[in-house]
Amino acid sequence: MNYITYLAPVGAVIALLFAFYLAKKVLRADEGTELMKKISMSVRKGANAYLKRQYTGVAGFFAVLFVVLIVMAAFGFLTWFVPFAFLTGGFFSGLSGFIGMKIATASNARTANAAQKSLNxxxxxxxxxxxxxxxxxxxxxxxxxxxxxxxxxxxFSNPDHLVIAAGQTLEAAQIQAITSAMLTFGMGASSMALFARVGGGIFTKAADVGADLVGKVEAGIPEDDPRNPAVIADNVGDNVGDVAGMGADLYESYVGSIISTGALAVAAGMGFSGVTIPMVMAAIGIIASIIGTFFVQTKEGASQKNLLSALRRGTWISAALVAVIAFPLIYFVLGSDKIGLYVAIICGLLAGVLIGFFTEYYTSDTYKPTQKLSATSETGPATIIIGGLSLGMRSTAIPVIIVGVAVLISYFVSGGGDDFNMGLYGIGLSAVGMLSTLGITLATDAYGPVADNAGGIAEMAGLGEEVRERTDALDSLGNTTAATGKGFAIGSAALTALALIASYLAEIKVIDPEYFANLNLNITNPAVLIGLFIGGMLPFLFAALTMEAVGRAAQGIVMEVRRQFREITGLMEGKAEPDYASCVDICTKSAQKEMIMPAILAVVVPIVVGLILGVAGVAGMLAGATVSGFILAVMMANSGGAWDNAKKYIEAGKHGGKGSDAHKAAVVGDTVGDPFKDTSGPAINILIKLLSMVSIVFANVILAFSLIR
Structure with missing residues (x-):
């Protein structure tokens, strides 16, 4: 029955072939007029220049950590495979973001041109x-x-490469060695994701904030107006932040959920069959997602609800297919007595759908919360900011309840009441279930920046009003799908982080069973309590660093845009062309400089906490960071999404429409929300997972050198 595991590489190849098919399909579309091609090329050049500089800087970080891991392997703290797998994880994470961004920047003008034919x-x-x-x-x-x-x-099929404990079978030793090694591999993907998300987030929001504050608020010119020097940097930022950054983020969750669930399967005594399930589930999800994409289509004049329904149709069909196929998979691979694990998978699927729906409810302007928020703009920026913050805080309740219910049900239906490790395996499978349809879920999210860029190109190229209406409809839908995607990413990060914490403790048990048997994880243990406080604080410190980074970078853009408006004769009259490249360069340099401290924080803190407070302190830190990080990320993402769509709602003609005092207040609210939803909030997802990954990789070092045993 283990031959079914070969479905995993087959599924991977099918996914890459389908991505190639989609890429060829997009590139066959007409790019439009020469002006549209020129604008698109400017965005493409800026995005390529940014990623080239980012990957050069990240290569230095990976080189240093690779040497550290090699030294650890030489002293016996890791297997020799880990340093090289660390590199492959980072490489494939970066490559996925790079490919996605290349196609996104090649499709913006093509989307605008296609919108001249029809909305669909x-x-x-x-x-x-x-x-x-x-x-x-x-x-x-x-x-x-x-x-x-x-x-x-x-x-490890060679017994000479294994350490076989007394009473342990060869097969048990083999699968334990495989999963213990693989568990450490996610650190490369996590590290790359952090740089991509934080750096891309700083770039995109510095450009966006600068463009809005000077262009919309001070100069009173429309969004995406070609006279605004920051408009190309803004479009570049959409791609490096919301395409490359989001892709690396969810790549990390996807890989982390599969490998951590495999490790939990071994701890639960499920052997090769238990490790097979999450890998094959991922392959099934790929096929289901491909089928779902063919159901995404709409008709001319479709409302936002119609457009949302078109995208939902694809994701729901994919989820339904996974739900159907998962049953025989569990039944025939693990047996009828383990059918409760199927319920755990369904819990994850439903949790992902529900979190997406309630994120949409709180952030889309088709529902009451955002419509009410837009009304607060009539009394000025202060009230819309207060309203947005309170909306974000209120919106945390439902996702927390959904994840809590999913965890509780998954634990008990999997047999957690009788076997603690089986319950944890069920929670891991719940995370895999949620992420199984990631192919189409991420497609609906990455669609957003493409539609946003298309709207900008339509405006700058002077396309007809009908075209702009269509691209505005696609852009507004993109705002909602982006917010929904962030909710999904945060929810999946929470479940993945829970599985990784359990995997960390399982790894400690493998390394030193006697130490683990006496480990005190009681909340009254001072090491655990201090770890909880430190972990609870970390997401706030991390958010502060990234928010400040956006603020500093945005100041540079504001000063540059003001300078160009002041010094370039005829710019405001449309008789001269702005210097777009200088704004792109400022954003690029700022992003590279500002992302260093958050990255160091995520890698260094778990090691320091471990060396001082020991394993128990690290467990407390991971728990605290997961709880506060999950809630803070939801609040920031939903506040930012609601502010953005409240502004769009007003621009559609409500509360005075564009240029009114209410609109100016909404622009201020949206400006505050930009780093909330696109920099700090999403990056916290990666923080809580990277903390766990670093803790797992350095588990041996912590056990050997911690001050508190």
Whole structure:
């Protein structure tokens, strides 16, 4: 029955082939007029220059950590495979973001041009471009996992390469060695994700804030007006932050959920069959997601609800297919007595759908919360900011309850009442279930920046009013799908982080069973309590660092845009062209400089906490960071999404429309919300997972050198 595991690499190849098909389909579309091509090329050049500089800087970080891991392996703290798998994880994570961004920047003008034909044509081009990102992420992620799984299975088939404990079978020792090694591999993906998310987030929001504050508020010119020097940087930022950054973020969750669930399967005594399930589930999800993409289409004149229904139709069909196929998978691989694990998978699927729906409810302007928020703009910026903050705080309740219920049900239906480790395995499978349809879920998210760029190009190229209406409809839908995608990413990060915490403790048990048997994780243990406080504080400190980074970078853009408006003769009259490249360069330099401190924080803190407070302190820190990080990320993402769509709602003609005092107040609210939803909030997802990954990799060092045993 273990031959079914070969479905994992087959699924990976199918995903990459489908991504290639979608890419060719997008590139066959006409790019439009020469002006549209020129604008698109400017965005493409800026995005390429940013990623080249980012990857150069990140290469230095990876080189240093690679040497550290090599030294650790030389002293016996890690297997020799870990340093190299660390590099492959980072490489494939970065590659997925790079490919997704290349297609996204190539499809913006094509989407705008397609919108001249019909709304559905524009939707299909943008969605296909997003699909490339989605299927490249799941394809490369599952390929990386499959490669190392089968390579390690071959390597550890030799008993001479194994340490077999007394009373342990050869097969049990083999699968334990495989999963213990693979568990440390996610650190490369996590590290790359942090740089991509934080750096991209700083870039995009510095450009966006600068463009809005000077262009909209001070100069009173429309969004995406070609006279605004920051408009190209803004469009570049959409791609490096919301395509490359989001792709790396969810790549990390995807890989982390699969490998941590595999480790939990071994702890639960499920052996090779238990490890097979999450890998095959991922392959099934790929096929289901591909089928779902063919159901995403709409008709001319569709409302926002119609457009949302078109995207929902694809994701719901994919989820339904996974739900159907998962039953025989569990039944025939694990047996009828383990059918409760199927319920755990369904819990994860439903949790993902519900979190997405309630995120949409709180952030879309088709529902009451955002409509009410837009009304507060009539009394000025202060009231809309207060309203947005309170909306974000209120919106945390439902996702927390959904995740809590999913965890509780998954634990008990999997047999947690009788076997603690089986319950944890069920929670891991719940996370895998939620992420199984990531191919199409990420496609609906990555679609957003493409539609946003298309709207900007339509404005700058002077396309007809009908075209702009269509691109505005696609852009507004993109705002909602982006907010929904962030909610999904946060929810999946919470479940993945819970599985990783359990995997961390399982790894400690493998390294030193006697120490683990006497480990005191009681909340009254001072080490655990201090760890909880430190972990609870970390997301706030991390958010502060990233918010300040956006603020400093945005100041540079504001000063540059003001300078150009002041010094370039004829710019405001449309008789001269602004210097777009200088704004792109300022954003690029700022992002590279400002992302260093948050990255160091995420890597260094778990090691320091471990060396001082020991294993118990690290467990407390991980728990505290997961709880506060999950809630803070939801609040920031939903506040930012609601402020953005409240502004869009007013621009559609409500409360005085564009140029009114209410609109100016809403622009201020949206400006505050930009780093909330696109920099700090999403990056917290990665923080809580990277903390766990670093803790797992350095578990041996912490056990050997911690001050508190």
């Amino acid at each position: 044509t524009g939707l299909r081009v943008a969605f296909s471009a997003g699909g490339v990102m989605g299927f490249v992420v799941v394809g490369l992620g599952l390929f990386d996992i499959s490669f190392w799984y089968f390579f390690l299975k071959w390597w």
